[in-house]
Amino acid sequence: MTPPITSIGLLDPDQVKSVLGAAVLAPSTRNTQPWRFRCTAAGIELHADPDRALPVADADRRELLLSCGAALFNLRTAIHVLGAHPATTLLPRRDNPTLLAVVRPFAARKPDRRLVRLADAIPRRHTNRTPFEAAVIPDTVVAELRHAAEAEQAWLPRLDANQLDRSRDLVHESHHSQMTDPAFLAEWRHWTARPRDSRDGVPDYAAGAMPSEDWILGAFGSPRRSLVDDSDPLVVIVGSFDDKQADRLRAGQAMQRVLLTAAAAGFDASFVSPPVEVPEVRAELRTLLGGGLWPQVVLRFGRATPVPWTPRRSLDDVLLEPSRLSA
Ligand SMILES: Cc1cc2nc3c(=O)[nH]c(=O)nc-3n(C[C@H](O)[C@H](O)[C@H](O)COP(=O)(O)O)c2cc1C
Known part of the structure; x- marks a missing residue:
């Protein structure tokens, strides 16, 4: 069952859903989507999902961390454009190695238009494996x-x-x-x-x-x-x-x-x-x-021919039960 999503800091429940929706649009190695999220009163936790690691191609889970880092950037950016500052702590607990980051959307912040532009690009970015045209990149x-x-x-x-x-x-x-x-x-x-x-x-x-x-x-x-x-x-x-x-x-x-x-x-x-x-x-x-x-x-x-987007798991599949973050 999906854990209930409640308000977190400055974000109401619908906004929390929308920033999580942006996070999961991140690229991930082989589209493994090796992330999970836990929503607590203290913030949104990003966890690695070790069951989605690639033991052969990514034995030391480097690409798993890159993929989770990409989801974290989307999460931070989506929070930012909603007018909250995404205060982020990486690897907050030594005793919990799968907890990769906590993002706390508390202080109000006027969105930076450069980040608004990046947030708009989140759903438009796709990996494109078709042949690239000869195009100069200025x-x-x-x-x-x-x-x-x-x-x-x-x-x-x-x-x-x-x-x-x-x-x-x-x-x-x-x-x-x-x-x-x-x-x-x-x-x-x-x-x-x-x-x-x-x-x-x-x-x-x-x-x-x-x-x-x-x-x-x-x-x-x-x-x-x-x-x-x-x-x-x-x-x-x-x-x-x-x-x-x-x-x-x-x-x-x-x-x-x-x-x-x-x-x-x-x-x-x-x-x-x-x-x-x-x-x-x-x-x-x-x-x-x-x-x-x-x-x-x-x-x-x-530049290449546009490609369709790849599937993503639903939020139900990536949400962990809520739990309290100890101080
Ligand atoms: C760390 C990392 C490594 C990747 N390596 C490859 C690769 O070698 N070849 C490839 O075709 N796609 C690669 N991808 C792209 C993923 O397959 C792609 O992100 C995933 O299928 C989701 O599709 P999307 O990027 O269109 O959203 C990689 C993605 C990440 C994050």
């Missing part, structure tokens, strides 16, 4: 993407032509490693060959067949091209300065802020995760970036 938008990452304490390093070339090799290496791993393939099929009425996983119409290496490499454009030019999609890496749980949660928020910034500017995005999912390759990518940043997610941006 420098002003690239700068906006960079600022979006920095606002959430992450970094969007610019890759030079040599780094981009080397990245293609790393994509090749990691893709090959995954495609020859029966455990990876079984896990992939589990989340991509779901029944038609499934509310999670990546449906056929969103992914098509298993991505080919050409498709994945295509995301990096032609060899020896610069990051931004007339014909290649833009590839960016969201990096963090450390790689602990809180850093990954912050990187997930940064990833979502970057994705929404692109969507608001009319650009499509997709993910190229093999090089960050295979630990040895991720280490090589880190070295390629100069060793100071932890690569968290690889994204490509461009």
Whole structure:
């Protein structure tokens, strides 16, 4: 049974439902939606759902935290545009490792129009796996993407032509490693060959067949091209300065802020995760970036044919029984 939703701070029950509705529209690895929420008088708790982890592709649950970080960014932004300040504490209790954050919508705040623009983009953002058109992404938008990452304490390093070339090799290496791993393939099929009425996983119409290496490499454009030019999609890496749980949660928020910034500017995005999912390759990518940043997610941006949205579980499925937060 759905736990009753009551007012929390400045939000009435309908507003609480609407901000939770925005949170669950976040992207998540394989559309696992590895989050749960608990509404208490003290705030909205975001919990990880370890039953929705990917033991093979995401053994250390890094992508689970990125996904939950993305949901947290949506939650904070949706609260903000309703005129409340989303005071957020990450990892508030050491004795409760699945509790990732508490958001307290108490103080009134005049909404910032830049965040209103991002909130409007939440339902319009979809992962787009169709071929990208040759479209120039203006420098002003690239700068906006960079600022979006920095606002959430992450970094969007610019890759030079040599780094981009080397990245293609790393994509090749990691893709090959995954495609020859029966455990990876079984896990992939589990989340991509779901029944038609499934509310999670990546449906056929969103992914098509298993991505080919050409498709994945295509995301990096032609060899020896610069990051931004007339014909290649833009590839960016969201990096963090450390790689602990809180850093990954912050990187997930940064990833979502970057994705929404692109969507608001009319650009499509997709993910190229093999090089960050295979630990040895991720280490090589880190070295390629100069060793100071932890690569968290690889994204490509461009313009593509619009795609339908992927399903989400209902709020009933993601709400935990209410409970009191101890001080
Ligand atoms: C951390 C992370 C990694 C992802 N990696 C991939 C990927 O490698 N390939 C891909 O096609 N989609 C990837 N996705 C996108 C998800 O499959 C997508 O978010 C999910 O299916 C929900 O669809 P939506 O983004 O259109 O809402 C990733 C998403 C996240 C959050």
